[in-house]
Amino acid sequence: MGEKMLMKGNEAIAEAAIRAGCRFYFGYPITPQSEISHYMARKMPEVNGTFIQAESEVAAINMVYGAASAGARVLTTSSSPGISLKQEGLSYIAGAELPAVIVNIVRSGPGLGGILPAQGDYFQAVKGGGHGDYKMVVLAPASVQEAYELTVEAFNIADRYRIASMIMGDGTLGQMMEVVEFRDEEDNKVYEKPWAATGTKLLRDHNVITSIYIDPVTLEKHNLNLQAKYKKISENETRVEVYNCDDADIIVAAYGTVARIVKNVIKTAEKEGIKVGLIRPVSLWPFPEKAFQKYADVPKAFLTVEMSAGQMVEDVRLSLNGRNEVHFYGRMGGMIPAQSEILDKIREILREAK
DSSP: OOOOOEEEEEHHHHHHHTTTTTEEEEEEOOSHHHHHHHHHHGGGGGOOOOOEOSSHHHHHHHHHHHHTTTOOEEEEEEEEEHHHHHHHHHHHHHHHOEEEEEEEEEOOOSSEEEEEOOOOHHHHHHHSSSSSSOOEEEEOOSHHHHHHHHHHHHHHHHHTTTEEEEEEEEHHHHEEEEEEOOSSOOOOOOOOOOOOOOOOOOOSSSOOOOOOOOEEEEEEEEEEEEEHHHHHHHHHHEEEESOOOTSSSSSEEEEHHHHHEEEHHHHHHHTOOOOEEEEESSSSSSSOHHHHHTTTTTSSSEEESSSSSSSSHHHHHHTTTTSSSSEEOOTTTTTOOOOOHHHHHHHHHHHHHO
């Protein structure tokens, strides 16, 4: 590792993208992620990169489509309502198998909502918020350091599989400041892109970037190829943190900012003789179902804690497939679950489980 810097989560993501070789950024300002745009506007000219504040989120995602088609490493960032506007373009990017990185610093909703943190975009991210059968890799950092590291990895994954990768944080992660230790040199994988539309100079046949397949037989074959790729990604790119789960009385599932709170709950619960484990999905898709299956029979119950009405809880239940009881506790509207609230819920569950 190399230099250390005190940075906001948003700034760390932007710096990570530049270090990962991103030289094209297209976006539109929206809180609580605007610092990413500010940082890129200042820094991209220094690295001979391109920064464009598009006229809208719809324009930005289609600029991403164009730059990715030419083989560039490209980034766009936004927050919840802006990501919604990008959904059609994301489906086109998936259909054309283009590598790109998208950042969603989630705010509360629905509708315009508020600028405070939330996790209500989980379904949109992991189930494919746009039309058609497609997936994105979705990575959920829980610290500013991890925001940096996962952003670099998101670019590598995107190029490795020709897929869109999303960094999904929340308003707290984007605004909080922590020390980040950067590597002296990034592990930027260099992937040949013979498919890219870079101009032929009469040396090869024309490349065509498209997601339009009119013939149903051809389109089905394309979809089957996509599903095979998604299966391969699930086998190779699942990321999870398992903490304190052996012989746990209860295992909590949480990601992002909420997982940080749960780690403090674990310390407090231990003083009361309650052993709490944590399974933290780092990749929201592919979802780390094997980690839940491994510990399915260990605790008296599972508890999923989210800043939503209960979205990841469905994937936890699917992973356990009825082998254990799954409870849920959530806050919405920009409210963050307090340690005391989570601990009260744990006590209640364990009392009922006796």
